[in-house]
Amino acid sequence: MPAKIALEEHFAIPEYNRVRPAFLGEPLWHEVQRRITDFTEFRLPEMDRYGISYAVVSLTSPGVQGETDAGRAVARAQRANDALAEAVAEHPDRFGGLAAVALQDVGAAVAELTRAVVNLGFHGVLVNSWTDSPMGPAHLDEDRFAPFWDRIEELGVPVYLHPRQLPATQRGAMDGRPELAGPVWEFATDCSASALRLITSGLFDRHPAARVILGHLGEGLPYDIWRIENRMRLAADRCELDLPLTEYLRRNFYVTTSGHFCAASLQAAIATMGADRVMFSVDYPYESMEQGATWFETLDLDETTRTAISAENASRLLSLKQTEGTTR
Template sequence: MLGKDGLFSTDPETHVKEIQDITDIRLRHADKHGVGYTILSYTAPGVQDIFDAKEAQALAVEINDYIAEKIRAFPDRLGAFATLSTRDPAEAATEPRRTITQYGFKGALVNDTQRAGPDGEDLIFYGKPEWDIFWQTCVELDVPLYLHPRNPTGVIFEKLWKDRMWLIGPPLSFAHGVSLHALGMVTNALGLACKKTIREYFNENIWITTSGHFSTTTLNFCLAEVGAERILFSVDYPFENFSDACEWFDGAEMSTGTRAMIGGKNAKRLFKLEDYKDCRAKAI
């Protein structure tokens, strides 16, 4: 059932409404809990689970056009990441360029590996040399790629996770998938050039978010390892709720400067945001 304020609920029907809603319920949550700006993305498994190349690309374009129209009236409250089909590096590079130029999107997001092949059992990672054209586009546009986890499917599910169901998702498989991508790309670069250490690549190229993981112990570890300037506050709504995320963050012990960076300054710089609602409010 809905709460007294008509907002968050664990009721399945309400959760479906929250998933399908783009602006109304989301902005009511944001207003109540002091979130000034939200970047939207297409949820997992997303286009990465579609292994027909034409279907995947058509869906990516459709989603991007759809969300651009939905958020057009809220430039100071809502932005979006481009949805991508990652079957082909050159094709994958077209949607960030189109959507950033045409719609002002703030970057792009992919949901783990791209399924490919006639039966969908081939997996495409993004760290091989043929992907240089895609990464060069991101560099030229000066936007980030959000590497988002998703539940394992296909042969990976059957061989690794079928008998370990309780480890799927946040307990382990999400971290496993993202780490395999990120560390794979970093070590590929090391193997080709050996110009930097793994820590240097992390310090210069990778940001992390609090999305869906509201733990002060974990945050303190990340602060010690990557620094406050590389962490972004995020909720992971509608899979997590605003109250859990915001009440935790507001109550977590940290300096005023750290709270200001994680709570907004880092995102404003990374995504090159114009002024948004309450962006000049002081952290306490």
Template sequence: MSGSGGEAAAQCNHESPPLMPHGRRVKVIAVEEHLSTEAFLRTAHALDVIAGDEAEMALMRTVEESPVLRARLVDVDARLREMDAAGQDMAVLSLNPPGVQPYPATDAVPLARAFNDELAAIVRRYPGRFGGLGTAAPQDPAAAAAEIERVMGPLGLNGIMINSHTGGRYLDEPEFAPLLAAAEASRAPIYLHPRMLAAYRDYGMSGAVWGYQAEAGLHAMRLILSGTLDRYPGLTFVLGHLGEGIPYWLRRIDNRHAFAARTAGAATSMPRLSLTPSEYFRRNFVLTTSGMDDPDVLGLAVGAVGEDNVMFAIDFPYEDPAAAVAFLRNAPLTEDQRTALGHRTAERVFRLT
């Protein structure tokens, strides 16, 4: 990470938000913006990886060792210059995936704490330019719960990012109850970021081509259909990529869930739910645009959950900030919808001031 020499300029001289078609300037906050630090990378890359995560981590370490991508992850002053050039006011930062989840708990817990301390320092150093999503180690649910409380309390961050499955296990499973209880009590939004699964490793499907959305969508549906959101109704989950395909399926999910509950509920051990699946989705999930600069898909998502449940995101450093902001500027939205996507929903969900 570069030093603080550019701080004053970063805080005072950033460009105005982009002009929208109607001429009014709209504040732009992007909320899936990854970073790392040299200290984190040096430590993490020297650690052993838990069984089953070796292929994913080999790929991610290759990415993080690429000079160009590494610089974009760790150089905060260069990031601010790129934000200014694109007309982006603020970024909600999160640790580059898959975070600390591929490591043994004895390594992952202190690694999460150290990174969160660094992230909080970055947010403090550049007031008004960054928010932060802390990281946690679900491998140790009690420690993860304590870290969520620290992230939302003394560190003053804005939520947490969980990189979906941990050793093939998902947050609906009973062992993660302390983590979910702490997130609900602390009002910590949980950004569910995808991870790789073995079934998608062939033909390049493992990452953003297909496997990412399928894996994160699976996690979200497990949370909905398991009854987890009846036990923790105050939780807020954030899904990138305009909902990981779920908005497209909502009508069929409701229809087929009702049919299955009537005809095969006992045989399939389906929990009895208080709401329909789509009602949980609209109540407990907020979507982001990250990497989905498609006006038709955006229209579908806004129609499915409403503009007050969709936020702008870039997916830095993996997508182009200028292209993403141009999409927000030119998408066929009303003025109120553009304001909600541009900053209003993010300010509410992440309590940004």
């Protein structure tokens, strides 16, 4: 069985590990709270047990995207990246990082992205969908974020677009149904909308080399994109793009298996995007390494596809160097 690389694995600094999210039950929150700050007591032994050679770690959601004060967001992004860099430095052959950036201040976000990639050696950046601001939610397709996307292309690193809860004004569909919150349904709705905003805004016509990773096997988009594209052709309001929507999904996006351990969903992602666009992940500590790894290892895949998804695609995307079952 080939060694696996996991790309959506989380940690927290103390500021983001104090209050239980309303959508997490108490038993799971207790486990998450004690595991999310750890790298060696729980995380590494479980990686060894389940054949995960390398984990790319990022700050938990909503992270600095949930801050309304720009100065505090900038300071906490720097603090989180420094803390992650210290942990990675202890085990550089087993861990890598994705940067946190405070998009409340675009200039500071570009500077921190550059520092994290160039100085700290991180593999890219993770953005938790939309960003809080005193004026309301700010979405990554807005013109103000063009310098961020310019720098992403210049550095040649991907953006992991991670979900968070919908803005407060958009949660009406769940009124009286709190069981739909968070990862049950809300996260996929939020993140797929953010991804579609990027596509329909023409972002990838302006930044054709930008690469975006979606977790949870694409937040439903590999399954839904045919209908979205088909109906948009007939819609009263259409966007003028260089390519069909599906082609942007195939050219500019990758997906991971994080927290979506379903063979049928995996096959939909492969059929829509190609096996070279799918990568293994767990979503630790919110999901179980045992469940994710055991599911993947028992899938009916040819060895070329299995090897590509387990590690080769991630190695190529992140320019990782593999040697003897480990990745650097």
